[in-house]
Amino acid sequence: MIEQRHTPVTLEETAVQELAARTRGTLLRPGDVGYEQARAVYNGMINKRPALIACCVDVADVIASVNFAREHQLALAVRGGGHNGPGLGTCDDGLVIDLSSMKGIRVDPVARTVRVEGGCTWGEVDHATHPFGLATPSGLISTTGVGGLTLGGGIGYLARTCGLTIDNLLGVDMVLADGSFVTANSNDHADLFWAVRGGGGNFGVVTSFLFRLHSISTVYGGPMLWPIAQVRDVMKFWRDFILQAPEEINGWFGFVTVPPAPPFPEQFHLQKMCVIVWCYSGALEQAEEAFQPIRASIPPTVDFAGPIPWSVLQSLFDALYPKGLQWYWKTDFFTDLSDKAIELYLKYGAQLPTMFSTMHLYPINGAVHHVGASDTAFSFREANFAEVIVGVDPDPANNERMIGWARDYWLALHPYSSGGGYINMMMDEGTDSVQAAYRDNYARLAQIKARYDPGNLFHVNQNIKPAR
Numbered sequence: 322m323i324e325q326r327h328t329p330v331t332l333e334e335t336a337v338q339e340l341a342a343r344t345r346g347t348l349l350r351p352g353d354v355g356y357e358q359a360r361a362v363y364n365g366m367i368n369k370r371p372a373l374i375a376c377c378v379d380v381a382d383v384i385a386s387v388n389f390a391r392e393h394q395l396a397l398a399v400r401g402g403g404h405n406g407p408g409l410g411t412c413d414d415g416l417v418i419d420l421s422s423m424k425g426i427r428v429d430p431v432a433r434t435v436r437v438e439g440g441c442t443w444g445e446v447d448h449a450t451h452p453f454g455l456a457t458p459s460g461l462i463s464t465t466g467v468g469g470l471t472l473g474g475g476i477g478y479l480a481r482t483c484g485l486t487i488d489n490l491l492g493v494d495m496v497l498a499d500g501s502f503v504t505a506n507s508n509d510h511a512d513l514f515w516a517v518r519g520g521g522g523n524f525g526v527v528t529s530f531l532f533r534l535h536s537i538s539t540v541y542g543g544p545m546l547w548p549i550a551q552v553r554d555v556m557k558f559w560r561d562f563i564l565q566a567p568e569e570i571n572g573w574f575g576f577v578t579v580p581p582a583p584p585f586p587e588q589f590h591l592q593k594m595c596v597i598v599w600c601y602s603g604a605l606e607q608a609e610e611a612f613q614p615i616r617a618s619i620p621p622t623v624d625f626a627g628p629i630p631w632s633v634l635q636s637l638f639d640a641l642y643p644k645g646l647q648w649y650w651k652t653d654f655f656t657d658l659s660d661k662a663i664e665l666y667l668k669y670g671a672q673l674p675t676m677f678s679t680m681h682l683y684p685i686n687g688a689v690h691h692v693g694a695s696d697t698a699f700s701f702r703e704a705n706f707a708e709v710i711v712g713v714d715p716d717p718a719n720n721e722r723m724i725g726w727a728r729d730y731w732l733a734l735h736p737y738s739s740g741g742g743y744i745n746m747m748m749d750e751g752t753d754s755v756q757a758a759y760r761d762n763y764a765r766l767a768q769i770k771a772r773y774d775p776g777n778l779f780h781v782n783q784n785i786k787p788a789r
């Protein structure tokens with residue numbers, strides 16, 4: 322099999338017209354009304370100009386677009402929610418399959434499952450499932466796409482309780498590189514189903530996902546904040562607490578700059594503080610009791626934790642992070658957080674370079690550990706914490722400063738890490754980082770890639786090269 326050329330080619334007008342005739346969704350080219358808006362992704366640092374954007378509305382559109390990209394040797398990018406840090410939902414000169422019009426969601430309250438089309442965001446899924454008192458684990462910002470977040474693993478508020486998003490994935494419908502359509506689950510194309518649970522967009526276009534739902538409706542959660550001066554105590558308490566807490570308690574740790582707006586008390590506006598954002602999904606009448614030891618051991622300076630609808634918790638930070646800001650990401654997994662590492666967290670956390678920049682540590686023990694390291698493509702099952710350091714700001718003039726901060730922070734902590742990071746929270750760092758993220762699972766992923774996409778048509782992602 323010859324590897325795709327992926328070089329810009331001049332497209333013949335008749336070929337483009339043919340594709341337009343074969344698709345029901347809009348086909349956009351530079352200069353078309355709507356092209357500039359359609360090419361923009363979430364990260365304002367990304368500025369790519371595809372030759373064609375196929376706004377697919379159904380599986381037939383996706384099949385036609387995949388075939389077109391392969392036949393014309395075009396670079397092919399697939400966009401779900403467009404939130405990817407390095408902008409892997411778009412490309413220069415090639416064809417973008419934009420799934421954002423594929424918004425179908427069907428809840429089956431009896432089977433407790435939800436079927437979600439590839440262009441949905443998590444907010445849309447929550448909207449559909451919440452009236453049934455049901456939810457599936459996702460992330461922390463509801464505008465994030467279901468597609469990319471799921472295919473990379475999915476770390477969120479419910480990780481300790483229900484596992485990663487992929488641990489609740491029951492099956493996918495996919496269009497493969499040869500244009501064929503398959504359903505992959507634990508019975509059919511089980512190898513493919515193993516690979517898409519963590520292996521990213523390497524294996525084809527997922528046109529719909531089937532998720533297991535849980536009885537999650539109103540939870541007890543929200544942020545608690547402490548001054549930077551107390552970080553050492555708070556972080557050590559949180560580390561020890563979360564390593565042995567009941568699985569219905571989730572709480573991620575972060576460094577933040579308090580936004581200058583309600584509901585934050587004015588005296589803390591623009592102060593650097595540390596935060597734990599909780600999500601307890603056990604019996605609500607026992608919540609106060611569950612939080613009593615936390616409030617007694619490290620009394621919070623600002624305490625917003627209380628009963629909150631799941632869909633509200635999920636969208637609590639959406640307004641703070643609108644589309645178009647500059648984002649630079651670094652990531653690692655950790656099994657232990659030594660006191661020495663905590664000192665380094667404190668050092669760099671106190672130097673957040675801009676108001677939007679932050680560092681989060683997500684606990685990924687509990688239910689995430691119920692699944693083995695080789696049971697899905699997501700390898701770091703023994704890790705207890707996922708770290709993400711993000712430089713964020715509206716003004717590109719601050720990029721150099723915030724990128725420098727993020728790199729220095731990451732470099733200082735990396736020696737204490739497990740050696741690889743979360744593919745959904747890295748930039749375009751190349752093959753070594755991708756291999757480090759998958760460790761022993763990489764060779765198996767490369768074999769499956771060779772079976773389903775030997776020409777590496779789907780290469781605009783954290784790319785797994787087909788085994789030779």
Ligand SMILES: Cc1cc2nc3c(=O)[nH]c(=O)nc-3n(C[C@H](O)[C@H](O)[C@H](O)COP(=O)(O)OP(=O)(O)OC[C@H]3O[C@@H](n4cnc5c(N)ncnc54)[C@H](O)[C@@H]3O)c2cc1C
Nearest residue numbers: 401402403404405410439460461466468469470476522527
């Ligand atoms: C503000 C913000 C908050 C975040 N919070 C979390 C979080 O809490 N937890 C977490 O785990 N991650 C989180 N992330 C990271 C997120 O998981 C990744 O950015 C992810 O890539 C976003 O998916 P998307 O569909 O929106 O992105 P896109 O840019 O559309 O796609 C990302 C990648 O996935 C592929 N892809 C997307 N959909 C499909 C599909 N249907 N079929 C095949 N390939 C597809 C694309 O080709 C691309 O390679 C966050 C990101 C942002 C910007």
